[in-house]
Amino acid sequence: xxxxxxxxxxxxxxxxxxxxxxxxxxxxxxxxxxxxxxxxxxxxxxxxxxxxxxxxxxxxxxxxxxxxxxxxxxxxxxxxxxxxxxxxxxxxxxxxxxxxxxxxxxxxxxxx
Amino acid sequence: xxxxxxxxxxxxxxxxxxxxxxxxxxxxxxxxxxxxxxxxxxxxxxxxxxxxxxxxxxxxxxxxxxxxxxxxxxxxxxxxxxxxxxxxxxxxxxxxxxxxxxxxxxxxxxxxxxx
Numbered sequence: 001x002x003x004x005x006x007x008x009x010x011x012x013x014x015x016x017x018x019x020x021x022x023x024x025x026x027x028x029x030x031x032x033x034x035x036x037x038x039x040x041x042x043x044x045x046x047x048x049x050x051x052x053x054x055x056x057x058x059x060x061x062x063x064x065x066x067x068x069x070x071x072x073x074x075x076x077x078x079x080x081x082x083x084x085x086x087x088x089x090x091x092x093x094x095x096x097x098x099x100x101x102x103x104x105x106x107x108x109x110x111x112x
Numbered sequence: 113x114x115x116x117x118x119x120x121x122x123x124x125x126x127x128x129x130x131x132x133x134x135x136x137x138x139x140x141x142x143x144x145x146x147x148x149x150x151x152x153x154x155x156x157x158x159x160x161x162x163x164x165x166x167x168x169x170x171x172x173x174x175x176x177x178x179x180x181x182x183x184x185x186x187x188x189x190x191x192x193x194x195x196x197x198x199x200x201x202x203x204x205x206x207x208x209x210x211x212x213x214x215x216x217x218x219x220x221x222x223x224x225x226x227x
Binding site for chain 1: 156157158159170172173174206211212213214215216217218219220
């Protein structure tokens with residue numbers, strides 16, 4: 001299975017400051033159709049995961065533009081330009097290129 | 113707006129079969145792949161498998177011998193069965209739309225395996 005690694009696993013942030021989460025895959029995530037199926041999800045306390053970013057850098061409708069995704073090959077990043085209180089939760093990367101699809105361990109974002 | 117709702121027993125005895133259903137509204141069940149994903153309390157997220165209306169299925173090898181995902185197009189539902197459950201199968205079970213990009217999720221349902 002493709003192993004997804006995230007760092008840091010815990011990220012205390014100051015509201016208004018930027019934050020960055022790294023996700024690394026054990027294999028290249030380029031699929032045969034040329035797409036890279038690397039997605040980012042936010043899970044707020046007590047809620048189901050919500051997709052923020054799909055295929056590396058495409059932001060979902062309704063997702064604030066302070067969230068952005070980037071990367072290629074095996075290294076990917078989710079950035080929050082200015083953290084707000086509502087951003088508290090666990091963030092997961094997930095690869096949908098190689099079966100079985102796999103998730104990272106999650107990064108817990110909370111406020112300092 | 114797509115809505116997915118999981119339903120089924122919240123408690124299953126060890127060695128028995130877990131059965132869940134996901135009801136879909138706001139999207140045609142024949143237009144997408146549909147997935148089951150689970151999250152043991154306090155642990156990571158595991159992809160179980162997916163189904164397409166043509167009968168295509170794909171199961172995580174770690175569960176393949178015990179899992180079946182099927183679809184009832186007339187009811188706009190798809191289902192998960194997991195046989196011979198143990199305490200390790202205790203988790204929140206989510207259904208989701210599409211496979212590779214999981215764009216919409218249900219609220220999840222907690223299934224506890226205990227006698």
